[in-house]
Amino acid sequence: MAQRDARFNQTVLVDTTPMPDHIPKVEEVGATSAPLMSAAYFIGDRCKAFNDDFMKCKDEANGRGEIDCLKEGRKVTRCAASVIKDINTHCLDQFKAHWECLENNNHQLWECRRAEMQLNNCVFDKLGLKKTIPGTPEGQVPVHLRPKQKYAQYPGPQW
Amino acid sequence: MPQDMPPTGGYAQVQYKRNIPARGFKPAYYMIGMHVIMAYGFYNELAREKMWSRLHLTPLLQAEEDRDQVRRHYADKAREKELLGTDAKVYNSDRFIRPTFAYTPANLTQ
Numbered sequence: 001m002a003q004r005d006a007r008f009n010q011t012v013l014v015d016t017t018p019m020p021d022h023i024p025k026v027e028e029v030g031a032t033s034a035p036l037m038s039a040a041y042f043i044g045d046r047c048k049a050f051n052d053d054f055m056k057c058k059d060e061a062n063g064r065g066e067i068d069c070l071k072e073g074r075k076v077t078r079c080a081a082s083v084i085k086d087i088n089t090h091c092l093d094q095f096k097a098h099w100e101c102l103e104n105n106n107h108q109l110w111e112c113r114r115a116e117m118q119l120n121n122c123v124f125d126k127l128g129l130k131k132t133i134p135g136t137p138e139g140q141v142p143v144h145l146r147p148k149q150k151y152a153q154y155p156g157p158q159w
Numbered sequence: 160m161p162q163d164m165p166p167t168g169g170y171a172q173v174q175y176k177r178n179i180p181a182r183g184f185k186p187a188y189y190m191i192g193m194h195v196i197m198a199y200g201f202y203n204e205l206a207r208e209k210m211w212s213r214l215h216l217t218p219l220l221q222a223e224e225d226r227d228q229v230r231r232h233y234a235d236k237a238r239e240k241e242l243l244g245t246d247a248k249v250y251n252s253d254r255f256i257r258p259t260f261a262y263t264p265a266n267l268t269q
Contacts, residue, residue, distance in 0.1 A: 013263045017234035019226070021185075028223055036216055051218040058221070064266030066225045073222030109212070110205055116245030133208050143204040151205070159228045 026074040029081050038099040038108055039084055041131040042123055047079035053118075083129070091122035110149040113158040120144075228257060235262060 013060065029036070036043075045053070054072040058065035087095050098119045101112035110115065125130050136142050145150075147157035183189075230238060235258060250256055 013208050014268050016268045019230045020233045040212040040215045041166050054218045066255040076218045076222045
């Protein structure tokens with residue numbers, strides 16, 4: 001079985017047949033890696049139920065998850081798109097600053113703590129979504145709240 | 160001429176063993192120590208942050224990919240129907256199987 005997509009680098013040959021009509025349409029998120037990474041924890045915060053539902057469906061679908069879990073998948077995509085849309089309407093400047101910083105720093109989150117702090121505050125104020133890292137040991141400051149970052153190019157406090 | 164014989168009482172012992180005290184710990188302890196230091200180095204909360212940022216995105220990316228696969232799957236089935244006239248099942252299985260061969264359109268697309 002082909003586990004990899006066919007990539008044609010000579011000519012652009014992509015099967016563009018649209019989805020059949022009996023499957024409801026959904027608009028894809030359409031964001032690239034850096035904005036998605038920047039918004040990942042907010043997506044995780046708002047869409048956890050949908051995400052878990054989708055992954056559970058796939059797990060229990062006995063190898064037919066691709067077709068059987070389309071409905072759950074649409075919910076996941078709509079929820080994530082709603083988060084991106086909300087961030088874009090309310091915290092566009094901070095969001096842009098953060099993901100552009102990520103883009104320029106090899107997607108290393110610890111280089112962009114200042115922008116991240118501003119984004120987190122704005123998103124929490126406007127949307128009520130909070131970044132929490134599951135599994136952080138008790139009594140430790142979560143890494144994203146430490147002003148000094150161990151591996152950052154700038155060794156001092158970032159905010 | 161009388162033959163040369165060993166001295167009475169035999170020759171003295173030849174010192175062939177090194178007689179140096181072993182310095183430091185047993186080698187195994189250095190091995191353990193190295194692994195302890197490595198384990199400390201690998202322990203990093205930043206890794207947890209990175210992993211979870213990806214875990215939160217995985218369902219989203221998977222859903223998008225699945226939809227694309229299903230779209231291609233239905234397109235393949237429609238083409239097979241048109242060419243063969245029947246709904247031929249290639250695999251004796253209900254599972255969704257990603258196609259081995261990709262359909263390449265005759266004309267440039269996209």
